[in-house]
Amino acid sequence: MDDDTSAEEVAVRLLLSTASADASLVGRLAELVNRVYAVAEAGLWIEGATRTTASEMRDLIAQGEVAVATIGRDVVGCVRIRELDGVRGEFGMLAVTPHRQGRGIGGALVRFAEQRSRERGHRTIELELLVPRGWVHPSKRLLDRWYRRIGYRVARSGTIEDAYPQLAPLLATPCDFVIYEKPLATMTGGLPVARAFANPDASGRSKPLAAYLDTAAGVLAEHKRTSIEAMGLQPGDAGLDVGCGTGADVRLIAARVGASGRAVGVDVSSDLLAAARERTPAGIAAEFVAADAHALPFTDAEFAAARVERTLQHVTDPAGVIAQMARVVRPGGRVVADEPDWDTLVISSGDQRTTRAILDELRASSRNPAVGRAVAGHLADAGIAVNTVDAAAVLLRDATTARAFLLLDGAVERVGTEVARGWLHDLDEQSARGAFCAALTLFRIVGTIPGRLTHPAAARGVREG
Numbered sequence: 001m002d003d004d005t006s007a008e009e010v011a012v013r014l015l016l017s018t019a020s021a022d023a024s025l026v027g028r029l030a031e032l033v034n035r036v037y038a039v040a041e042a043g044l045w046i047e048g049a050t051r052t053t054a055s056e057m058r059d060l061i062a063q064g065e066v067a068v069a070t071i072g073r074d075v076v077g078c079v080r081i082r083e084l085d086g087v088r089g090e091f092g093m094l095a096v097t098p099h100r101q102g103r104g105i106g107g108a109l110v111r112f113a114e115q116r117s118r119e120r121g122h123r124t125i126e127l128e129l130l131v132p133r134g135w136v137h138p139s140k141r142l143l144d145r146w147y148r149r150i151g152y153r154v155a156r157s158g159t160i161e162d163a164y165p166q167l168a169p170l171l172a173t174p175c176d177f178v179i180y181e182k183p184l185a186t187m188t189g190g191l192p193v194a195r196a197f198a199n200p201d202a203s204g205r206s207k208p209l210a211a212y213l214d215t216a217a218g219v220l221a222e223h224k225r226t227s228i229e230a231m232g233l234q235p236g237d238a239g240l241d242v243g244c245g246t247g248a249d250v251r252l253i254a255a256r257v258g259a260s261g262r263a264v265g266v267d268v269s270s271d272l273l274a275a276a277r278e279r280t281p282a283g284i285a286a287e288f289v290a291a292d293a294h295a296l297p298f299t300d301a302e303f304a305a306a307r308v309e310r311t312l313q314h315v316t317d318p319a320g321v322i323a324q325m326a327r328v329v330r331p332g333g334r335v336v337a338d339e340p341d342w343d344t345l346v347i348s349s350g351d352q353r354t355t356r357a358i359l360d361e362l363r364a365s366s367r368n369p370a371v372g373r374a375v376a377g378h379l380a381d382a383g384i385a386v387n388t389v390d391a392a393a394v395l396l397r398d399a400t401t402a403r404a405f406l407l408l409d410g411a412v413e414r415v416g417t418e419v420a421r422g423w424l425h426d427l428d429e430q431s432a433r434g435a436f437c438a439a440l441t442l443f444r445i446v447g448t449i450p451g452r453l454t455h456p457a458a459a460r461g462v463r464e465g
Helices: 017-021 023-040 054-062 105-119 138-149 206-219 221-229 248-257 270-279 318-328 352-364 371-381 399-405 408-415 418-432
Strands: 011-014 066-071 074-085 088-096 124-132 153-159 175-183 238-242 262-267 286-290 303-309 329-347 385-396 438-448
Touching (some): 017 023, 023 074, 023 138, 066 105, 105 124, 124 138, 175 399, 206 221, 221 303, 221 329, 248 262, 248 270, 318 329, 352 418, 371 385, 385 399, 399 408, 408 418
Parallel strands (some): 238 262, 262 286, 303 329
Antiparallel strands (some): 066 074, 153 175, 385 438
């Protein structure tokens, strides 16, 4: 396919549905797709078969599924983009004017399709490649190499007879469909996820952020469980989760305090709180409050314990948030903070220079990347007695999980070099042979508000081994 050497010349936009009435444009796009695929799929179809028709192209434009690439006023490429379901997008009908190939247009169209899927909250994007059964088509071999190089991997395959039975009679040779996919829950537009979390509603990316929180919840399930245990909550207590997102941890707190207690989540995002309420089954004593963590809307000593996890890295004033938590927790109650230190992130790769560039990008995308090591000081400065300071490595042995949890794809795209994209491909190859590993340190600090302990059991420290 093409490299990205001249992608800066290319503008890509989604056609308005009204463009379906432009017969000239519709005809030119259908002709472009058919001309490109006549070469790319030569020998696969019987003579006279075409990839699309003007009628089909008109319908796709009317449905808002066609994007075009332009250089100046010239339309030089197109791609179809659609939603498969709530978490998967797909692109297809990728075509670039033959004499313009090799100028980054295909890459620009694919990136646009990926971005459209991210904006709709999709976790992955797919494409289908028609390949002959029993022999290798040179164009398909080149496309396979190109798609793999930009982060796509084969997910599954199927026969055209099963997937598109109406097309099978048009084949000149037996063929299969190979479905490639790429994870997308790694960045939100041009804005790094870490920055988007500072103000999710303003970023306009609440759905991808919620999807990222789901990914993190899976990776950190055991860590979250022990973090909530560290709060020392008893039935009937009130527990607070600061920066609660979609409310998964609030529901865990609710299970500990029971129907007679209170589990309260605070988040600056009304969109994420709406998702939290929607995900919380009836009968669970969970409350969700839209508020700034720098000014918690609660009375002094209202809670038996409060926790914050991976939120201080995003806020303007971490020390101020800790001071607010200290204010709303009663004497003898606990404050628990779990925060990463992005300087401790390590990733297995032989290319140390590229690894450093990507790690630097990840660190730069966080407002407070080294907050983990500073939290104990913030607790002490707020007058909280620091009980324990622990560090746990989040160890990742699967590259796909690491890409999603560590937001690697977004960092690679912001670095923007072919070397960086190749670095990402190398991680996948390591993972396939069991050689991949990555680790990030999370610091956990548990402190107590000075005063009499409310429950004797609360005197027992919960320490992560």
